[in-house]
Amino acid sequence: MTERRSAHRRTEVLSAAGEVVAARGADGTRFTDVTAATGVGVSTLQYYFGTREDMLIAVFRHAAQRDFDIVGERLAALTDPWERLLVIAGHLTGAVGSETAWRLWVESWRWALRDSGVRADVLGDYRRWHELIAAEITAGGFGGTAPPMDTARLILALIDGLALPVALGDPGLARAAARDLLADGLARLLGRRTPPL
Template sequence: MSTRGASPKGQERSEAILDAAERLLVDEGHSALSLRGVAQRAGIRLGNLQYYFATREELVRALLARILERATAQIEERMGSADTPARALDTALESLLEDQKDPASYRLFYDLWALAAREPTIATELRAFYARYIGAVAERLGLAAPELSRAEVHARAELLVALLEGLSLFRSGTLGAPDRKVEAELRRVSTWLTTKSEPTPPAPSRKKGAQRP
Protein backbone atom coordinates (compact mmCIF):
# COMPACT_ATOMS: atom_id res chain seq x y z
CA MET A 1 0.00 0.00 0.00
CA SER A 2 1.18 3.53 -0.72
CA THR A 3 2.68 5.52 2.16
CA ARG A 4 -0.02 8.11 1.41
CA GLY A 5 -2.40 5.93 3.40
CA ALA A 6 -0.23 5.95 6.53
CA SER A 7 -2.07 8.73 8.38
CA PRO A 8 -5.12 7.85 10.50
CA LYS A 9 -7.46 9.37 7.92
CA GLY A 10 -5.58 7.67 5.10
CA GLN A 11 -5.71 4.33 6.93
CA GLU A 12 -9.45 4.71 7.38
CA ARG A 13 -9.93 5.38 3.68
CA SER A 14 -7.66 2.46 2.76
CA GLU A 15 -9.69 0.11 4.96
CA ALA A 16 -12.91 1.36 3.35
CA ILE A 17 -11.47 0.59 -0.09
CA LEU A 18 -10.45 -2.90 1.05
CA ASP A 19 -13.94 -3.43 2.49
CA ALA A 20 -15.39 -2.58 -0.92
CA ALA A 21 -12.90 -4.88 -2.67
CA GLU A 22 -13.80 -7.76 -0.35
CA ARG A 23 -17.54 -7.28 -0.89
CA LEU A 24 -16.98 -7.19 -4.65
CA LEU A 25 -14.91 -10.38 -4.51
CA VAL A 26 -17.61 -12.20 -2.53
CA ASP A 27 -20.53 -10.89 -4.59
CA GLU A 28 -19.14 -11.06 -8.12
CA GLY A 29 -15.96 -13.15 -8.01
CA HIS A 30 -12.32 -12.54 -8.80
CA SER A 31 -12.99 -11.71 -12.47
CA ALA A 32 -14.81 -8.54 -11.38
CA LEU A 33 -11.98 -7.39 -9.12
CA SER A 34 -10.70 -4.42 -11.12
CA LEU A 35 -9.63 -0.99 -9.85
CA ARG A 36 -12.59 0.60 -11.60
CA GLY A 37 -15.02 -1.94 -10.18
CA VAL A 38 -13.69 -1.44 -6.64
CA ALA A 39 -13.87 2.34 -7.03
CA GLN A 40 -17.50 2.09 -8.10
CA ARG A 41 -18.30 -0.22 -5.18
CA ALA A 42 -16.55 2.17 -2.76
CA GLY A 43 -18.33 5.19 -4.24
CA ILE A 44 -15.14 7.07 -5.10
CA ARG A 45 -13.36 8.11 -8.27
CA LEU A 46 -10.78 5.83 -9.83
CA GLY A 47 -8.08 8.49 -9.35
CA ASN A 48 -8.88 8.66 -5.64
CA LEU A 49 -8.50 4.90 -5.29
CA GLN A 50 -5.17 4.97 -7.12
CA TYR A 51 -3.93 7.53 -4.63
CA TYR A 52 -3.93 4.65 -2.11
CA PHE A 53 -3.47 1.62 -4.39
CA ALA A 54 -1.71 2.48 -7.62
CA THR A 55 -2.21 -0.91 -9.30
CA ARG A 56 -4.57 -3.87 -9.13
CA GLU A 57 -1.71 -6.07 -7.91
CA GLU A 58 -1.05 -3.70 -5.03
CA LEU A 59 -4.73 -3.72 -4.10
CA VAL A 60 -5.05 -7.50 -4.32
CA ARG A 61 -1.94 -8.06 -2.20
CA ALA A 62 -3.24 -5.71 0.50
CA LEU A 63 -6.64 -7.40 0.43
CA LEU A 64 -5.10 -10.85 0.62
CA ALA A 65 -2.87 -9.84 3.54
CA ARG A 66 -5.88 -8.55 5.47
CA ILE A 67 -8.02 -11.63 4.79
CA LEU A 68 -5.29 -14.09 5.72
CA GLU A 69 -4.27 -12.13 8.81
CA ARG A 70 -7.87 -12.19 9.99
CA ALA A 71 -8.21 -15.92 9.28
CA THR A 72 -4.96 -16.69 11.12
CA ALA A 73 -6.08 -14.66 14.15
CA GLN A 74 -9.42 -16.50 14.24
CA ILE A 75 -7.74 -19.91 14.14
CA GLU A 76 -5.29 -18.99 16.89
CA GLU A 77 -8.03 -17.46 19.05
CA ARG A 78 -10.22 -20.57 18.78
CA MET A 79 -7.41 -22.93 19.62
CA GLY A 80 -6.04 -20.73 22.39
CA SER A 81 -9.36 -20.54 24.24
CA ALA A 82 -9.48 -24.29 25.00
CA ASP A 83 -8.05 -25.80 28.19
CA THR A 84 -6.43 -28.87 26.56
CA PRO A 85 -4.74 -29.45 23.17
CA ALA A 86 -7.31 -32.10 22.21
CA ARG A 87 -10.17 -29.78 23.06
CA ALA A 88 -8.47 -27.00 21.10
CA LEU A 89 -8.61 -29.18 17.99
CA ASP A 90 -12.26 -30.08 18.64
CA THR A 91 -13.18 -26.42 19.16
CA ALA A 92 -11.40 -25.34 15.99
CA LEU A 93 -13.06 -28.13 14.01
CA GLU A 94 -16.57 -27.23 15.14
CA SER A 95 -15.95 -23.52 14.52
CA LEU A 96 -14.65 -24.14 11.01
CA LEU A 97 -17.59 -26.39 10.18
CA GLU A 98 -19.90 -23.62 11.34
CA ASP A 99 -18.02 -21.04 9.25
CA GLN A 100 -18.55 -23.16 6.15
CA LYS A 101 -22.29 -22.49 6.39
CA ASP A 102 -21.64 -18.82 5.61
CA PRO A 103 -21.61 -18.20 1.83
CA ALA A 104 -19.36 -15.16 2.24
CA SER A 105 -16.74 -17.30 3.96
CA TYR A 106 -16.46 -20.08 1.40
CA ARG A 107 -16.89 -17.81 -1.63
CA LEU A 108 -14.03 -15.67 -0.42
CA PHE A 109 -11.60 -18.57 -0.27
CA TYR A 110 -12.83 -20.09 -3.54
CA ASP A 111 -11.90 -16.89 -5.29
CA LEU A 112 -8.56 -16.67 -3.49
CA TRP A 113 -7.78 -20.18 -4.73
CA ALA A 114 -8.82 -19.14 -8.25
CA LEU A 115 -6.56 -16.09 -8.08
CA ALA A 116 -3.69 -18.22 -6.77
CA ALA A 117 -4.00 -20.54 -9.78
CA ARG A 118 -3.17 -17.65 -12.10
CA GLU A 119 -1.13 -15.22 -10.02
CA PRO A 120 2.16 -16.52 -8.52
CA THR A 121 2.31 -13.78 -5.88
CA ILE A 122 -1.10 -14.75 -4.53
CA ALA A 123 -0.14 -18.43 -4.64
CA THR A 124 2.97 -17.72 -2.55
CA GLU A 125 0.97 -15.84 0.09
CA LEU A 126 -1.70 -18.53 0.20
CA ARG A 127 0.88 -21.30 0.61
CA ALA A 128 2.44 -19.38 3.50
CA PHE A 129 -1.00 -19.05 5.14
CA TYR A 130 -1.73 -22.77 4.88
CA ALA A 131 1.75 -23.58 6.17
CA ARG A 132 0.99 -21.51 9.30
CA TYR A 133 -2.48 -23.07 9.55
CA ILE A 134 -1.10 -26.62 9.36
CA GLY A 135 1.67 -25.66 11.77
CA ALA A 136 -0.86 -24.44 14.35
CA VAL A 137 -2.84 -27.67 14.04
CA ALA A 138 0.35 -29.75 14.23
CA GLU A 139 1.46 -27.95 17.40
CA ARG A 140 -1.76 -28.82 19.25
CA LEU A 141 -1.86 -32.30 17.77
CA GLY A 142 1.69 -32.98 18.96
CA LEU A 143 0.72 -31.95 22.49
CA ALA A 144 -2.47 -34.02 22.40
CA ALA A 145 -0.67 -37.12 21.11
CA PRO A 146 2.97 -36.94 22.27
CA GLU A 147 3.53 -40.58 21.30
CA LEU A 148 3.33 -39.65 17.60
CA SER A 149 6.50 -38.84 15.71
CA ARG A 150 7.04 -35.36 14.29
CA ALA A 151 6.49 -36.69 10.77
CA GLU A 152 3.22 -38.38 11.79
CA VAL A 153 2.02 -35.22 13.51
CA HIS A 154 2.66 -33.06 10.45
CA ALA A 155 1.11 -35.59 8.06
CA ARG A 156 -2.05 -35.87 10.18
CA ALA A 157 -2.31 -32.09 10.58
CA GLU A 158 -2.04 -31.66 6.81
CA LEU A 159 -4.64 -34.37 6.28
CA LEU A 160 -7.12 -32.72 8.65
CA VAL A 161 -6.72 -29.31 7.00
CA ALA A 162 -7.09 -30.87 3.53
CA LEU A 163 -10.26 -32.69 4.61
CA LEU A 164 -11.75 -29.49 6.01
CA GLU A 165 -10.95 -27.42 2.94
CA GLY A 166 -12.24 -30.08 0.58
CA LEU A 167 -15.37 -30.62 2.64
CA SER A 168 -16.21 -26.92 2.35
CA LEU A 169 -16.80 -27.43 -1.39
CA PHE A 170 -19.45 -30.06 -0.71
CA ARG A 171 -21.05 -28.54 2.38
CA SER A 172 -21.54 -25.25 0.55
CA GLY A 173 -23.70 -26.99 -2.04
CA THR A 174 -21.28 -26.15 -4.84
CA LEU A 175 -20.48 -29.81 -5.55
CA GLY A 176 -23.25 -31.47 -3.60
CA ALA A 177 -25.64 -31.17 -0.70
CA PRO A 178 -24.37 -30.86 2.88
CA ASP A 179 -24.51 -34.20 4.68
CA ARG A 180 -24.45 -34.62 8.46
CA LYS A 181 -23.14 -38.14 8.07
CA VAL A 182 -20.04 -36.74 6.40
CA GLU A 183 -19.56 -34.34 9.32
CA ALA A 184 -19.85 -37.26 11.74
CA GLU A 185 -17.19 -39.18 9.79
CA LEU A 186 -14.91 -36.16 9.84
CA ARG A 187 -15.25 -35.93 13.63
CA ARG A 188 -14.43 -39.64 13.91
CA VAL A 189 -11.33 -39.20 11.77
CA SER A 190 -10.36 -36.13 13.78
CA THR A 191 -10.54 -38.19 16.98
CA TRP A 192 -8.28 -40.81 15.43
CA LEU A 193 -5.78 -38.12 14.43
CA THR A 194 -5.06 -37.43 18.10
CA THR A 195 -4.33 -41.08 18.92
CA LYS A 196 -1.76 -43.69 17.94
CA SER A 197 -4.33 -46.32 17.06
CA GLU A 198 -6.04 -46.90 13.74
CA PRO A 199 -9.46 -45.29 13.23
CA THR A 200 -12.38 -47.33 14.52
CA PRO A 201 -14.61 -48.34 11.61
CA PRO A 202 -18.25 -47.29 11.87
CA ALA A 203 -20.68 -49.94 13.03
CA PRO A 204 -22.28 -51.70 10.02
CA SER A 205 -25.93 -50.96 9.55
CA ARG A 206 -28.21 -53.96 10.01
CA LYS A 207 -30.52 -54.58 7.07
CA LYS A 208 -34.16 -55.12 7.82
CA GLY A 209 -34.89 -58.78 8.27
CA ALA A 210 -31.24 -59.79 8.58
CA GLN A 211 -30.62 -62.60 11.06
CA ARG A 212 -27.90 -62.64 13.67
CA PRO A 213 -25.21 -65.31 13.14
Protein backbone atom coordinates in the same frame (compact mmCIF):
# COMPACT_ATOMS: atom_id res chain seq x y z
CA MET B 1 -3.56 10.76 13.35
CA THR B 2 -4.32 11.25 9.64
CA GLU B 3 -2.08 8.28 8.70
CA ARG B 4 -3.87 6.10 11.26
CA ARG B 5 -7.28 7.13 9.89
CA SER B 6 -6.09 6.44 6.35
CA ALA B 7 -4.78 2.98 7.34
CA HIS B 8 -8.07 2.23 9.10
CA ARG B 9 -10.07 3.34 6.06
CA ARG B 10 -7.87 1.21 3.78
CA THR B 11 -8.60 -1.81 6.00
CA GLU B 12 -12.34 -1.10 5.81
CA VAL B 13 -12.07 -0.87 2.02
CA LEU B 14 -10.19 -4.19 1.89
CA SER B 15 -12.94 -5.89 3.90
CA ALA B 16 -15.65 -4.48 1.65
CA ALA B 17 -13.65 -5.32 -1.48
CA GLY B 18 -13.38 -8.89 -0.17
CA GLU B 19 -17.17 -9.12 -0.09
CA VAL B 20 -17.28 -7.89 -3.69
CA VAL B 21 -14.65 -10.41 -4.82
CA ALA B 22 -16.47 -13.22 -2.99
CA ALA B 23 -19.69 -12.31 -4.78
CA ARG B 24 -18.35 -11.46 -8.26
CA GLY B 25 -15.12 -13.45 -8.45
CA ALA B 26 -11.69 -11.88 -8.83
CA ASP B 27 -11.88 -11.77 -12.63
CA GLY B 28 -15.25 -10.01 -12.47
CA THR B 29 -14.23 -7.38 -9.91
CA ARG B 30 -13.32 -3.88 -11.11
CA PHE B 31 -12.45 -0.69 -9.28
CA THR B 32 -15.93 0.60 -10.10
CA ASP B 33 -17.52 -2.40 -8.31
CA VAL B 34 -15.54 -1.64 -5.17
CA THR B 35 -16.40 2.05 -5.51
CA ALA B 36 -20.10 1.15 -5.68
CA ALA B 37 -19.76 -0.96 -2.51
CA THR B 38 -17.65 1.49 -0.50
CA GLY B 39 -18.30 4.97 -1.82
CA VAL B 40 -14.53 5.38 -2.20
CA GLY B 41 -13.57 6.90 -5.54
CA VAL B 42 -11.55 5.07 -8.16
CA SER B 43 -8.68 7.53 -7.77
CA THR B 44 -8.51 6.78 -4.04
CA LEU B 45 -8.50 3.04 -4.75
CA GLN B 46 -5.64 3.58 -7.19
CA TYR B 47 -3.83 5.58 -4.52
CA TYR B 48 -4.32 2.81 -1.94
CA PHE B 49 -3.46 -0.12 -4.19
CA GLY B 50 -2.05 0.94 -7.54
CA THR B 51 -3.55 -1.45 -10.07
CA ARG B 52 -6.68 -3.57 -9.93
CA GLU B 53 -4.49 -6.67 -9.73
CA ASP B 54 -2.61 -5.18 -6.77
CA MET B 55 -5.94 -4.50 -5.07
CA LEU B 56 -7.02 -8.11 -5.56
CA ILE B 57 -3.75 -9.43 -4.15
CA ALA B 58 -4.16 -7.09 -1.15
CA VAL B 59 -7.70 -8.47 -0.68
CA PHE B 60 -6.38 -12.05 -0.66
CA ARG B 61 -3.66 -11.17 1.86
CA HIS B 62 -6.06 -9.26 4.07
CA ALA B 63 -8.60 -12.11 4.07
CA ALA B 64 -5.94 -14.71 4.91
CA GLN B 65 -4.59 -12.64 7.80
CA ARG B 66 -8.11 -11.94 9.03
CA ASP B 67 -8.78 -15.69 9.22
CA PHE B 68 -5.65 -16.20 11.32
CA ASP B 69 -6.63 -13.29 13.57
CA ILE B 70 -10.21 -14.51 14.06
CA VAL B 71 -9.08 -18.05 14.88
CA GLY B 72 -6.37 -16.69 17.18
CA GLU B 73 -8.94 -14.66 19.12
CA ARG B 74 -11.21 -17.68 19.49
CA LEU B 75 -8.33 -19.93 20.56
CA ALA B 76 -7.25 -17.46 23.25
CA ALA B 77 -10.33 -18.40 25.28
CA LEU B 78 -9.72 -22.18 25.05
CA THR B 79 -7.18 -24.50 26.62
CA ASP B 80 -8.34 -27.97 25.53
CA PRO B 81 -6.41 -29.03 22.37
CA TRP B 82 -9.39 -31.01 21.01
CA GLU B 83 -11.71 -28.02 21.33
CA ARG B 84 -9.02 -25.82 19.79
CA LEU B 85 -8.72 -28.17 16.80
CA LEU B 86 -12.49 -28.14 16.34
CA VAL B 87 -12.45 -24.33 16.33
CA ILE B 88 -9.70 -24.21 13.71
CA ALA B 89 -11.34 -26.83 11.52
CA GLY B 90 -14.84 -25.41 11.91
CA HIS B 91 -13.68 -21.96 10.89
CA LEU B 92 -11.73 -23.19 7.89
CA THR B 93 -14.57 -25.29 6.49
CA GLY B 94 -17.07 -22.45 6.71
CA ALA B 95 -19.16 -24.85 8.83
CA VAL B 96 -19.50 -21.96 11.25
CA GLY B 97 -20.29 -18.44 10.08
CA SER B 98 -19.94 -17.06 6.56
CA GLU B 99 -18.28 -18.78 3.64
CA THR B 100 -17.01 -15.46 2.24
CA ALA B 101 -13.50 -16.20 3.50
CA TRP B 102 -13.56 -19.58 1.82
CA ARG B 103 -14.73 -18.10 -1.48
CA LEU B 104 -11.78 -15.70 -1.30
CA TRP B 105 -9.48 -18.64 -0.56
CA VAL B 106 -10.72 -20.37 -3.76
CA GLU B 107 -10.17 -17.17 -5.75
CA SER B 108 -6.65 -16.89 -4.37
CA TRP B 109 -5.97 -20.51 -5.46
CA ARG B 110 -7.03 -19.62 -8.98
CA TRP B 111 -4.71 -16.61 -9.06
CA ALA B 112 -1.90 -18.65 -7.49
CA LEU B 113 -1.92 -20.95 -10.51
CA ARG B 114 -0.65 -18.11 -12.70
CA ASP B 115 0.97 -15.63 -10.30
CA SER B 116 4.12 -16.69 -8.45
CA GLY B 117 3.71 -14.03 -5.76
CA VAL B 118 0.18 -15.14 -4.90
CA ARG B 119 1.36 -18.77 -5.05
CA ALA B 120 4.04 -18.02 -2.44
CA ASP B 121 1.41 -16.31 -0.25
CA VAL B 122 -1.02 -19.24 -0.51
CA LEU B 123 1.66 -21.82 0.21
CA GLY B 124 2.83 -19.69 3.15
CA ASP B 125 -0.72 -19.59 4.50
CA TYR B 126 -0.97 -23.36 4.20
CA ARG B 127 2.29 -23.70 6.09
CA ARG B 128 0.97 -21.49 8.90
CA TRP B 129 -2.24 -23.55 9.19
CA HIS B 130 -0.27 -26.81 9.12
CA GLU B 131 2.02 -25.53 11.88
CA LEU B 132 -0.92 -24.38 14.00
CA ILE B 133 -2.73 -27.70 13.64
CA ALA B 134 0.46 -29.71 14.26
CA ALA B 135 1.09 -27.71 17.44
CA GLU B 136 -2.39 -28.60 18.73
CA ILE B 137 -1.85 -32.27 17.87
CA THR B 138 1.41 -32.21 19.82
CA ALA B 139 -0.12 -30.33 22.75
CA GLY B 140 -2.98 -32.84 22.95
CA GLY B 141 -0.69 -35.86 22.83
CA PHE B 142 -3.09 -37.39 20.31
CA GLY B 143 -2.45 -40.99 19.25
CA GLY B 144 -1.17 -42.16 15.94
CA THR B 145 2.24 -43.02 14.60
CA ALA B 146 2.48 -40.35 11.91
CA PRO B 147 4.47 -37.19 12.63
CA PRO B 148 2.17 -34.30 13.70
CA MET B 149 2.93 -32.33 10.53
CA ASP B 150 1.85 -35.25 8.32
CA THR B 151 -1.38 -35.58 10.30
CA ALA B 152 -1.88 -31.81 10.03
CA ARG B 153 -1.61 -32.11 6.24
CA LEU B 154 -4.27 -34.84 6.22
CA ILE B 155 -6.51 -32.74 8.45
CA LEU B 156 -6.22 -29.71 6.18
CA ALA B 157 -6.98 -31.94 3.17
CA LEU B 158 -10.12 -33.14 4.98
CA ILE B 159 -11.06 -29.54 5.77
CA ASP B 160 -10.61 -28.49 2.14
CA GLY B 161 -12.64 -31.47 0.93
CA LEU B 162 -15.59 -30.57 3.16
CA ALA B 163 -15.27 -26.81 2.72
CA LEU B 164 -15.71 -26.72 -1.04
CA PRO B 165 -19.21 -28.29 -1.04
CA VAL B 166 -20.20 -26.00 1.86
CA ALA B 167 -18.94 -22.95 -0.04
CA LEU B 168 -20.79 -24.09 -3.17
CA GLY B 169 -24.01 -24.55 -1.22
CA ASP B 170 -24.27 -28.29 -1.86
CA PRO B 171 -27.84 -29.21 -0.80
CA GLY B 172 -26.58 -32.65 0.21
CA LEU B 173 -24.13 -31.25 2.76
CA ALA B 174 -25.57 -28.82 5.29
CA ARG B 175 -23.20 -26.88 7.55
CA ALA B 176 -24.18 -28.98 10.56
CA ALA B 177 -23.50 -32.21 8.64
CA ALA B 178 -20.12 -30.89 7.50
CA ARG B 179 -19.27 -30.00 11.09
CA ASP B 180 -20.22 -33.51 12.28
CA LEU B 181 -18.29 -35.23 9.49
CA LEU B 182 -15.31 -33.05 10.26
CA ALA B 183 -15.36 -33.93 13.96
CA ASP B 184 -15.65 -37.62 13.11
CA GLY B 185 -12.80 -37.43 10.60
CA LEU B 186 -10.57 -35.56 13.04
CA ALA B 187 -11.29 -38.13 15.75
CA ARG B 188 -10.38 -41.00 13.40
CA LEU B 189 -7.15 -39.33 12.27
CA LEU B 190 -6.15 -38.58 15.85
CA GLY B 191 -7.17 -41.90 17.38
CA ARG B 192 -9.76 -40.21 19.58
CA ARG B 193 -13.01 -41.89 20.55
CA THR B 194 -16.13 -39.87 19.91
CA PRO B 195 -19.79 -40.74 20.36
CA PRO B 196 -21.54 -41.95 17.20
CA LEU B 197 -23.03 -39.16 15.06
